[in-house]
Amino acid sequence: MNSPENNYGLDGLVWIANHYQKSVTKDQIMHSIGMQSISPTQWELREAAHVLGYETELISVEVQELANIPLPALIYVHERWFIFSRDNHEKLIFIAPETNEHTQYNEDIFNDKTDVTILLIKEQFEIIPKKKFGLEWFIPSIFRQRHSLKNIFLLAAIVQLFALISPLLFQNIIDKVLVGRSLNSLHVLAIAIIGIALAEPIYSFIRNKIFSYTSMQISAELSGKLYRHLMALPLNYFKIRPTGKIIARIREMTHIRQFLTGSTLMLFIDLLFVILFIAFLFSYSALMTWILLGSLVIFFILWMILGPIIRQQTEKSYSADENGLTFLTETISGIETIKTTATEKYFYQRWQKLFSKQLIQSFKVSMRSEVASQLMTLVSKITTAILLWVGIKEVMNGVISPGELVAYNMLSAHVTQPVLRLAQIWQDFQHTIISLRRVGDILDEPIENERNGIASSASIQGNIHFQNIRFRYQPETPEVLNNLSLEVKAGEFIGVTGPSGSGKSTLTKLLQRLYVPQHGQVIVDGMDLAVTDTVALRRKMSVVLQESMLFVGTIAQNIRLSKPQASDDEIIQAAKLAGAYDFIMTLPDNFNYPLSERGLNLSGGQRQRIALARALINQPDILILDEATSALDYESQDVQTLINDF
Structure with a gap:
């Protein structure tokens, strides 16, 4: 929650921007991130710096180490922000950004605090070419949660350790208690099993709680990045695409997030322990383990064959869903026209046809997925039967004990279950590939700031000059404006008249740089809008x-x-x-x-x-x-x- 009083964070950011030769005002910053208070939170301050093109890092520094940090920076002291910098004599100083008043650095100002909060702000010198949208787009958001993921991995290791110990306990119960008739061993082993039964769900709950919270953090960041990019796209992007199709593509981000932060990430952690379980299985019976690994090869072959088939049908299903959503959005938006023209029945019949296509395509996806699932289950059951057959023969031949056979079956489940889950994940991955391509339609589109320059001025006088403007909406459509020239002087209030479709509204959108002319210049106060900060202009x-x-x-x-x-x-x-x-x-x-x-x-x-x-x-x-x-x-x-x- 923002403080009702000014903490001068925005003043400090403006000071640093001016230090780096960038002209900006507090109002521009507040407008750019939708702030409603002059006292920004730490998150809002960093977000504002990012919008201005700076890299930031929020750190806690011991007072005696302040001389070693890169300057200038923002420092939080006495419930407000100051500029922390050096003067012309390289001495450390505090600057009150609202008054530019300088104060010499003195440790007494911290009131015996041992550490202080610093916001490092630096320019991005390296210009990195933008890559196509893909899974690597998500890596920074996931990497930022690395500390939580370490805790999840540690807890997962403890849960897997319990899963490893339990079969060994049952092995000893069978071999030492049932076969060896040792009641003393029974009491010890029973207590151990009860202890694990109590501890395992507790650790699993803690792991899942941290994992859910981490997934929520990642999802919030990814959604914010997508929405921010969507808002920065040029108007023409929205003009040439139906609203329903854009909404459908935004919804695909939910599927991608669920794939990356849901069962996939947890399965990846479990798969890391599969190697450990396989090593234990080899210690029991190499023959049985090779049979088990052979079944895994069959699983992978089935995935390679069925994956492209499922993906192709899924793409058709997504397309049908998108068409249905587009039509539904259009129907609701135009309900007044539909009612005034009494065409409800016509639209209902169109909806039925589109919905029927959705159901058919969805049914085909379900059937192909079900075939894949049943084939996986069949291979799993046949593998279990073969392992039981071979295992009993090994027991009868004295190669392994009955307890070892039971332990082997319990351990093998921790290999086959993740693999079977991997089969479902593979199907989800086919969906995710399609979702990535569709969301890429949004995120691969250049935003307005990438198309335009950086020139701007503090205010506009209002001298407007359209020079030889030629404009058409699409390459195949006729020109709306053909070699138009117009001059408006500052202070004038003029009207532009003409028949419908003559380009009156187009003219105003060219002035706002919502549209870009194919030929000619729009000049405001002697400045070509082609090299103007469009956001600052529209404000x-x-x-x-x-x-x-x-x-x-x-x-x-x-x-x-x-x-x-x-x-x-x-x-x-x-x-x-x-x-x-x-x-x-x-x-x-x-x-x-x-x-x-x-x-x-x-x-x-x-x-x-x-x-x-x-x-x-x-x-x-x-x-x-x-x-x-x-x-x-x-x-x-x-x-x-x-x-x-x-």
Whole structure:
């Protein structure tokens, strides 16, 4: 939870960014990571540094070792952040970033603390070419949990040790108690078995608890990375892909996460101990162990044959599911049109056809998987029967004792069971390969920051120049804008008119760099947008669309969307300026009135006024209205007069 008071972490980050010749403001940082408080948590501070392109490391350092850390850095002292650096004479100093006041380093400032928290921030000098999305994308997230994974491995080793000891105890019970008639041995062995029976579930529970928590941490990080990348993709990515297909690909990440952090990781740990169990099996009977290993070879052959067949059918099933989800999303989004055109039956019939294809493809996958599963089970049962047959002959020939045969069967289960689980994992792996390819459609797409330069300015005057703009949506479609040139001077309020499809909205999207022209330049204040930080550019503009999106939440939250730190007075002022204040005060809870999805519990005109208030609260340098007052009635046209005054 953020502290209500300023801990000056953002000021410190701005200071360091300026030190590395990067111009940035606190508002830009807060907007970039969605902060709502000027007092960032340690996680938010690191996230903000990453967004600015810096590497970070949070460490705890003993006071006497502070002189050895790389500088400048952020240091947390007296419940706030300072800059820790050196002056021109190489002496250690503290800098209050909000005032730039310097204080000479003195250990007394730490009030007898032995260690302090340091946030190291450094530039990323090495530019590494981006690799295609694959399993290696997950390695850093898993590696960051290496300490928890070490604990899991240690606990797994203890559980496997219990699994190794139990068969040996049963072997002694049979050979020494049943055959040797030794009751004294029975009591000792029975107590040992009871002790293991009590200890094993406790260690297993602790292991599984740590494992579940670690999996949750990895999943949270991976989901955050995917969502952050999705939000950074250019608008055109969403324009040319159906919403349902994008959602279906995002859902595939869940399957990948479950594969990597679920039973797969635990199975990998268990497989490490299979070698140990096989060594013990050889000590009992080399013949029986070779038979067991021969069955494993058969398992692998079956996997190699059946794997591609299952993967091919699974891909068809995923495609059918994706088409069904796309159609369902489209149906719900267009339900008003469906009802007004009375085409419910037509859409229902289309849904039935798509759903039938889903069921058929899913059934085919199930049948192929079931064939694979039953073949594995058949090989396992035949192997068990052969081992029992050979084992009894070994006992009768005096090669092994009855207790050793029982122990052998118990130990062999710890070899065959992981292998059988591996068969299921192999099927899951076929699904994961498909999921990786589909999620790669998102993560392999270059984000906007990779497409654009870094030039930006503190503010925009508003001199806009479109030079010889030519633009089309797709290579095969006709040009929407053909050699268009237009100049708008700072302070002007102009209107662009034209028939539907003439490129009016396209023009505003080119100005925001949501679209990139195929030819020509868009210049703002003498700066080509091709080399401009698009995120910084859009923060200095506000746009109100004909159908501006309102989100689930209160009216205040929607108005405050682009300025989370806005005060209540600023919200009220923006609402008055947009002509929304009067109707908001008639609603239950006023500004805390909850909006439904897309704000559909308000009228079209009310939604546009709230969208206008959201645009004005930022006091933008450039205000773009894309038919933004079309839903306002005649009496509310005075809003346009207010806009002119603004």
